[in-house]
Structure formats: C-alpha cells, structure tokens
Amino acid sequence: MMGTLPRMLKLRAVLGRHQNLCWNFPSSGSETTILSKLPPWTSAGLLLAVNILPGRVVTDPDLLESNNEDWLKSVRGSSEVLLRPQTSQEVSQILKYCNSRNLAVNPQGGNTGLVGGSVPVYDEIILSTALMNHIRSFDSISGILTCQAGCVLEDLSLYLEQRDHIMPLDLGAKGSCHIGGNVATNAGGLRLLRYGSLHGTVLGLEVVLADGQVLDCLATLRKDNTGYDLKQLFIGSEGTLGVITAASILCPRKPKSVNVAFLGCETFEQLLKTFQLCRGMLGEILSAYEFLDSECMRLLNTHLKLANPVRDCQFYIVIETSGSEPTHDEEKLHNFLEEAMTSSLVSEGTVATEDSKIKALWSLRERITEAMAHDGYTYKYDVSLPVEELYQLVTDMRERVGGRAKSVVGYGHCGRWKPPPEHHLSGQRPRPLGRH
Numbered sequence: 001m002m003g004t005l006p007r008m009l010k011l012r013a014v015l016g017r018h019q020n021l022c023w024n025f026p027s028s029g030s031e032t033t034i035l036s037k038l039p040p041w042t043s044a045g046l047l048l049a050v051n052i053l054p055g056r057v058v059t060d061p062d063l064l065e066s067n068n069e070d071w072l073k074s075v076r077g078s079s080e081v082l083l084r085p086q087t088s089q090e091v092s093q094i095l096k097y098c099n100s101r102n103l104a105v106n107p108q109g110g111n112t113g114l115v116g117g118s119v120p121v122y123d124e125i126i127l128s129t130a131l132m133n134h135i136r137s138f139d140s141i142s143g144i145l146t147c148q149a150g151c152v153l154e155d156l157s158l159y160l161e162q163r164d165h166i167m168p169l170d171l172g173a174k175g176s177c178h179i180g181g182n183v184a185t186n187a188g189g190l191r192l193l194r195y196g197s198l199h200g201t202v203l204g205l206e207v208v209l210a211d212g213q214v215l216d217c218l219a220t221l222r223k224d225n226t227g228y229d230l231k232q233l234f235i236g237s238e239g240t241l242g243v244i245t246a247a248s249i250l251c252p253r254k255p256k257s258v259n260v261a262f263l264g265c266e267t268f269e270q271l272l273k274t275f276q277l278c279r280g281m282l283g284e285i286l287s288a289y290e291f292l293d294s295e296c297m298r299l300l301n302t303h304l305k306l307a308n309p310v311r312d313c314q315f316y317i318v319i320e321t322s323g324s325e326p327t328h329d330e331e332k333l334h335n336f337l338e339e340a341m342t343s344s345l346v347s348e349g350t351v352a353t354e355d356s357k358i359k360a361l362w363s364l365r366e367r368i369t370e371a372m373a374h375d376g377y378t379y380k381y382d383v384s385l386p387v388e389e390l391y392q393l394v395t396d397m398r399e400r401v402g403g404r405a406k407s408v409v410g411y412g413h414c415g416r417w418k419p420p421p422e423h424h425l426s427g428q429r430p431r432p433l434g435r436h
C-alpha cells in the first residue's frame with residue numbers, strides 16, 4: 001500500500017544535507033532579527049526565501065511542531081524552517097538555492113504518510129505543498145484533471161463529483177493527504193481493484209528536480225508513446241528524485257449506482273472463497289473487496305464508538321459495487337449474497353444503497369488506522385503477499401509477540417491479485433521518538 005523507502009536513503013540520495021546546519025530562531029522573532037543572528041551564507045539563504053515567499057516562511061517552533069512529527073507520532077525531526085511556495089517557479093528557485101549550498105530539503109504534502117518519510121530526520125528544510133492547491137483545468141469530455149500537487153484529495157473528489165466524475169483513488173487519509181503525496185507514495189487505496197494504480201491513471205507530471213530544473217511531463221493524452229515515459233519514475237519515488245508540483249489525472253465518470261455490503265464470516269478461507277465467488281458473480285461491477293478481523297472491530301468499538309452493524313464474527317468483508325444501472329447492479333448483488341449465504345460462506349450481512357449508510361459502513365474500514373493510533377504505539381507492517389497466505393502473517397505474529405503487544409490486527413485490501421495486508425502491533429513502543 002504505502003512506499004517504504006527508508007528516510008535516510010531518501011535524504012542522502014537526492015537533496016543532500018549540510019552537516020553543520022544549525023539555526024536557532026527566536027520563537028517570536030521577526031524575519032530581520034532572525035537574519036541578523038545567522039551566519040552570512042545562511043542569512044542570505046533565508047533572505048532569499050523571505051523575498052521569494054513573502055509571509056510564507058515559517059520559523060515559529062510552535063507552528064513547526066506538527067510538521068516535524070509524523071501522523072503515527074512515531075518519528076520526529078527538528079526542522080526550524082518551513083517554506084510554503086505557491087508555484088513551480090518558486091519551488092525551482094528554492095531547490096536551486098538549496099542545491100548550490102548542499103542544504104537538505106524534505107518535501108511534505110499532507111503529512112499522512114505512515115512510514116516516516118514526510119518529516120525531517122534532522123533539521124532539513126521542510127518544503128510544504130499546502131499552498132499549491134490550485135486546480136488548473138478539467139476536461140469533462142476526456143475526464144482529465146490537471147492540478148497542483150498540494151490539492152487535498154477530498155477537495156478534488158468534491159470538485160469532480162459536482163462534475164459527474166470521481167477521483168480514481170480514495171483512501172482513509174483523503175481529508176488531509178495531497179495529490180502530490182499520493183503520487184509520491186504511489187498510494188493504492190480502496191479503488192485500486194476497479195481503477196488500477198496511479199501508474200495507469202496519472203497521465204502527466206510536472207516535477208522540479210533537485211537542481212531547480214523544471215521537468216514538464218504534464219501530458220494530457222491518454223495514449224502517448226513518444227519515447228521514454230519519464231513520469232513513471234516519480235510515481236512512488238517518495239521525494240527522492242524531485243518535487244512533484246502538478247499532475248494530470250484520468251478520472252472516471254461517477255457511477256450511477258453504488259452498493260456496499262458488509263458481511264461476516266468465521267474463517268479466512270471462507271473470506272477468500274467469498275472473494276472468488278464475488279469476482280465470478282459481480283464481475284465488472286465489483287469495485288472494492290476489503291477485509292478486517294475481529295480485533296479491528298473491537299478497537300473500532302472501543303476507541304471510536306463505531307458499532308458493529310452485524311453479529312460478532314471472526315472476519316468482516318466490505319464489498320462495493322459501482323455501475324451504471326441500479327436495477328441490474330442490485331439484482332447481481334442480491335444473487336451473489338443469496339449464493340454466499342446458502343453455501344454458508346458468510347453468516348452475517350447488511351447492504352447499504354444510501355449515501356449516509358454507505359459512508360457509515362466504509363468508515364469501519366477507513367478508520368482502523370485511527371482506532372489503532374488511540375490504542376497505543378502502532379508498529380505497522382506493510383507487505384504484499386499471495387492472497388492465500390495473507391492472514392498467516394497475523395497469526396504467526398500473534399504467536400511470536402504473545403502478551404508483549406496489546407493487540408495484533410490484520411486488515412486491508414483483498415481485492416488484488418497480490419494484496420498488501422497491513423499488520424499492526426500496538427502496545428509496546430520499540431524505540432523512543434526521534435531519529436532512526
């Protein structure tokens with residue numbers, strides 16, 4: 001699901017760092033006061049930044065705190081400068097300067113990454129895309145959206161919904177994550193089964209390289225076989241090759257009919273057999289097949305007060321169908337559910353067709369990470385395995401850690417040929433906050 005490039009590799013590989021960089025800014029000092037306290041080359045750098053980004057250079061430690069800490073609160077950096085460019089040209093100027101001084105830069109989107117890549121290791125300059133949130137164009141004939149990297153995924157979804165389209169990706173962090181961060185992490189998410197990965201739906205990218213060069217691969221053509229497809233290198237590169245400043249994305253039409261079924265079964269084998277049945281009987285309208293185990297449900301109940309919509313089971317399945325003909329889709333879903341129940345693959349189930357109920361069922365899957373965060377320190381594994389071996393890892397992990405963890409849970413996307421499960425171990429914290 002998420003990329004896993006080690007944080008150190010990222011910083012060393014691309015943007016370099018200055019070993020002696022140490023800035024101590026007064027918390028409420030004006031930019032002029034700060035400049036006078038800095039060594040000449042550093043002050044020149046900050047002066048440049050202040051000139052390029054008037055009012056968009058953050059040095060207040062209180063304001064910087066959340067940017068220095070990751071979503072899971074597992075790693076923390078100590079950056080003292082956050083830059084908030086609005087345009088690709090500004091990003092280019094910043095990187096050009098930093099590259100010439102060997103200053104390390106950490107690109108940051110919505111800071112929802114779960115592998116620590118979005119926050120500095122030491123005192124790298126944070127380059128935030130938060131103000132690069134302008135939609136450049138949307139072509140309703142081709143469904144192609146072109147926007148800046150800092151657009152929040154949910155904002156893009158709302159914008160498109162009003163135009164009868166949807167984003168090809170959706171994930172629990174949609175309210176905060178940026179499209180640039182999604183591309184940088186090659187985020188998969190809940191719609192991957194239906195619309196494929198970003199390697200297919202991203203048609204073009206604009207990227208600023210470490211030396212400030214702007215690479216314009218912002219094609220808006222679905223078919224483009226003119227030479228190398230350079231943009232692919234940046235999808236999943238996690239900030240190691242440059243800063244993504246804009247993207248063009250192929251967006252599907254909004255489905256006319258969406259149904260969500262929430263089912264319960266007793267074994268993982270039944271869950272996999274249900275998936276087989278589902279692929280056969282729902283075919284082209286199947287858009288998601290996700291699972292969670294009973295431990296996840298317990299944490300959702302305990303920490304988020306989300307109620308289980310069915311009777312207690314060992315495993316739960318979220319199935320979504322998206323199509324263009326409500327009667328046809330409902331009939332197909334009904335036939336599938338009847339078959340799954342009569343063949344005793346699933347023992348429990350409920351179906352939602354209304355928006356609010358669909359959202360409530362989806363939140364049981366989307367908010368697991370949040371529930372885990374409330375339970376204690378989360379040690380998160382993100383691996384891809386053949387689907388039939390998926391849950392064995394959780395069982396083995398439970399045995400291995402025994403009582404040293406408060407809970408070991410398994411959940412994730414099952415609707416892929418080789419789905420990546422997410423395994424969480426919450427409870428003991430293996431190491432203190434800080435660098436690694």
Ligand SMILES: Cc1cc2nc3c(=O)[nH]c(=O)nc-3n(C[C@H](O)[C@H](O)[C@H](O)COP(=O)(O)OP(=O)(O)OC[C@H]3O[C@@H](n4cnc5c(N)ncnc54)[C@H](O)[C@@H]3O)c2cc1C
Pocket residue numbers: 001002003071106107108109110111112113114117118119129149170171172173176177178179180181182183184185186187188189190238239240242243244245366369370
């Ligand atoms: C509740 C929750 C659910 C999630 N569900 C999923 C899921 O289903 N599937 C999945 O794949 N992931 C999932 N994630 C993790 C996912 O990778 C991120 O949420 C999202 O893709 C990161 O976007 P962001 O803008 O927050 O990036 P950040 O966290 O800010 O950054 C992530 C990485 O990308 C780099 N980066 C950010 N912006 C840029 C840019 N413009 N140019 C170059 N590099 C950049 C950063 O340096 C960092 O290495 C989930 C996270 C949460 C908290």
